[in-house]
Amino acid sequence: MAEWKDKCDNEFHLQAGGISMPDGVDWKNVYEKKPIGRNLLKNPAPHGVTHQEPPPEPELSEVPPDYSNSPPPTEPKGDYSGWVKTVGNLAYEDVNAPPGAVVCYVPGFSWLTLEQKVDLVAEGLWPQLLDDFQPAIAVEDWYEESQLHQSIYQLQVRLLGSDGQTVIKEFTSNPVEDLENYSHTWKKVSHVFSGYGPGVRYIHFLHRMKNSFMVEFHSTLVTGSSVVVKASK
Incomplete structure (x- = not known):
């Protein structure tokens, strides 16, 4: 076990950072899972795009799609493995049309919600590290x-x-767009x-993206x- 403990120290520079390395930890498991410094979320790009390149421009059809034989889409195409996914439609907004005007189409909006729960101990972190040292936990996300x-x-x-239920700390972001x-760019959060504080064992990550449908x-x-x-720290 001392061999794996040394490997972990060399890999993650734990003692240099002031992190204690007790003997009761399964250091082989820690070394193999590499929980420090890697992304603990699964499938971080479910839509198959990267913020290193500009977001794809929407393609507009010359002829409106025919949905008579199939329902219109409710979510963007993607691989959602690793995420718990839900789609929630929002109520139609009031349209302030002038008297006598005919409203042909009203935009409908929906939220696509993707969430994951990370078990920190199962990922290879040990309770003494989380409770006593309380390492920094960095969260990042990019939206179009x-x-x-x-x-x-x-x-x-x-x-x-x-x-897995008691909230110890929470961060929320709900930006307002101009x-x-x-400015069709990627925005970082x-x-x-x-x-x-002590007691953290899980991280629940949830984000929502708004979609619209009008034709x-x-x-x-x-x-x-x-x-x-x-x-x-």
């Missing part, structure tokens, strides 16, 4: 500025206790948890989702 609405993205990250200027389906994409435990 899709211009669909003033509110197109929400993020909620919670540090949970051993029961619709006056077209990030936060670092530190000094959160055609338009989505808001996400990528680069990450939760990383640092070898520092």
Whole structure:
């Protein structure tokens, strides 16, 4: 076990960072799972895009799609393995049309919610590290500025206790978009948890992306989702 303990220290620079390395830890498991410095989220880019490149421009059909034989889409195409996915439709908004005007189409909006719960101990971290040292936990996410609405993205990250329910610390983000200027770019949301206190055993990561449907389906994409435990406070 001393061999694996030395390997962990060399790999993660634990003692140099002031982290104690008790003998009761399964250091072979820690070394193999490499829980420090890697992304603990599964499938961080479910839509198959990266923030290193500009978001794809929406493709508009010359002829409106025919949905007579199949229902319109309710979510963007993607691989959602590793995520718990839900789609929730929102009520139609009131349209302030002038008297006598005929409203042909009203935009409908929905939220695509993706969430994961990370078991920190199962990922290779040990209780003494989480309770005594309380390493920094860095969260990052990137969303597409899709211009669909003033509110197109929400993020909620919670540090949970051993029961997987008790919230010890929480970070939320609900940005408001500037619709006056077209800026079809990736936007970064990030936060670092530190000094959160003892008892953290799980991380619950949840983000929502707003989609719209008016004749055609338009989505808001996400990528680069990450939760990383640092070898520092």
